[in-house]
Amino acid sequence: MLKAGLIGLPSTGKSTLFRLLTSSGESATGSGRQKAQMGVARVPDTRLDRLTALFEPKKHVPATLEVTELTGHGGASALVDVSGFRDAHALLHLLRMFTDDRVPHASGSVDPLSDIRAMEDELILADLAVAERRLERIQQDRKKGKSRELDEEQRVIETCRSALEEGQALRNLSLEGDDTKRLRGFSFLSAKPQLIVLNLDEADVSDSAGAVERAGLSGALSGSGTEAVPLCAKIELEIAELPPEDRAAFLADLGLSDSGLDRVIRASYHLLGYRSFFTVGKDECRAWSIPAGTSAQEAAGEIHSDLARGFIRAEVVPCDALIARDGSHAACREHGEVRLEGKEYVVADGDVINFRFAT
Numbered sequence: 561m562l563k564a565g566l567i568g569l570p571s572t573g574k575s576t577l578f579r580l581l582t583s584s585g586e587s588a589t590g591s592g593r594q595k596a597q598m599g600v601a602r603v604p605d606t607r608l609d610r611l612t613a614l615f616e617p618k619k620h621v622p623a624t625l626e627v628t629e630l631t632g633h634g635g636a637s638a639l640v641d642v643s644g645f646r647d648a649h650a651l652l653h654l655l656r657m658f659t660d661d662r663v664p665h666a667s668g669s670v671d672p673l674s675d676i677r678a679m680e681d682e683l684i685l686a687d688l689a690v691a692e693r694r695l696e697r698i699q700q701d702r703k704k705g706k707s708r709e710l711d712e713e714q715r716v717i718e719t720c721r722s723a724l725e726e727g728q729a730l731r732n733l734s735l736e737g738d739d740t741k742r743l744r745g746f747s748f749l750s751a752k753p754q755l756i757v758l759n760l761d762e763a764d765v766s767d768s769a770g771a772v773e774r775a776g777l778s779g780a781l782s783g784s785g786t787e788a789v790p791l792c793a794k795i796e797l798e799i800a801e802l803p804p805e806d807r808a809a810f811l812a813d814l815g816l817s818d819s820g821l822d823r824v825i826r827a828s829y830h831l832l833g834y835r836s837f838f839t840v841g842k843d844e845c846r847a848w849s850i851p852a853g854t855s856a857q858e859a860a861g862e863i864h865s866d867l868a869r870g871f872i873r874a875e876v877v878p879c880d881a882l883i884a885r886d887g888s889h890a891a892c893r894e895h896g897e898v899r900l901e902g903k904e905y906v907v908a909d910g911d912v913i914n915f916r917f918a919t
């Protein structure tokens with residue numbers, strides 16, 4: 561499952577966003593030294609909604625995003641110890657751009673540029689501690705016996721340490737293939753792709769680009785591994801309280817085409833290069849998330865390891881074609897829209913797949 565950690569200074573709207581994202585899913589309080597809450601957000605997908613309307617299955621299962629928020633204190637160094645952050649594929653960084661006299665501001669006043677820097681520095685310091693701990697361990701291990709891999713690891717971590725000491729986030733480091741893999745095990749926070757969620761003032765929602773520019777943020781948001789999504793948590797709360805059929809009109813009144821929550825989830829997908837494929841039937845219509853470049857056999861393994869092991873063929877039809885033919889595979893077949901693909905086939909976003917396998 562796709563995992564995201566919510567970070568940001570106090571009173572930026574993390575808990576509000578957490579509640580909004582996970583209102584329809586389960587949530588749990590993590591155990592351990594640091595207090596964290598974890599919840600599951602459903603990934604909105606109109607394609608799955610349409611397929612569900614056509615197949616009328618017993619179960620409708622959207623793709624999900626697991627979200628973690630640290631509820632205790634302790635700053636970024638605490639994040640390193642919380643599994644939900646350690647394993648996170650991405651960080652959602654809440655940035656306060658709204659003014660509200662009743663909500664005290666961590667930095668005194670609204671200053672998103674300096675807040676980004678403050679959070680970044682915390683991530684960098686936490687990573688520096690991890691890097692130093694690891695280098696000490698490597699020194700000890702090398703006394704016991706040398707290995708090429710240990711040397712390589714030391715070299716990569718020393719590169720990281722230098723970057724961190726210069727105040728650079730590791731997501732800006734361009735590493736070669738094997739080094740990227742070596743780094744993966746360390747769960748460096750500043751190496752994770754980051755989605756900056758701009759929590760705008762209500763007055764700015766219809767002109768979010770203008771708000772970003774006025775705050776002098778354009779440069780800070782253009783770094784590698786970084787994307788930005790504007791929303792207003794206060795308005796999102798109002799939307800969440802509306803009956804679903806009234807939401808589109810409410811958004812249109814504000815000059816918006818979709819809700820901020822939908823945009824946050826979509827942007828997380830985009831940032832990570834994630835895709836969705838679907839399985840359909842009378843029992844269940846379901847969306848599955850996979851990284852871009854996933855093969856048909858790996859995709860089968862997402863559903864069950866037996867499907868990957870006994871993989872024969874993937875019967876693939878793009879969901880748009882299937883929807884256009886009212887969910888009839890037979891009609892799609894007649895028009896040559898159903899393809900039989902082998903295990904190396906790279907699954908495309910929106911594929912509806914039926915896996916043929918031998919048990």
Ligand SMILES: Nc1nc2c(ncn2[C@@H]2O[C@H](COP(=O)(O)OP(=O)(O)O)[C@@H](O)[C@H]2O)c(=O)[nH]1
Binds near residue numbers: 576659
């Ligand atoms: N005016 C305004 N208040 C907000 C907005 N988002 C959150 N808040 C309020 O700010 C306070 C802190 O929010 P919270 O989500 O607990 O922030 P956290 O400390 O980052 O978890 C709460 O009282 C929220 O209701 C917003 O977009 N506009």
Ligand SMILES: [Mg+2]
Binds near residue numbers: 576
């Ligand atoms: Mg909170």
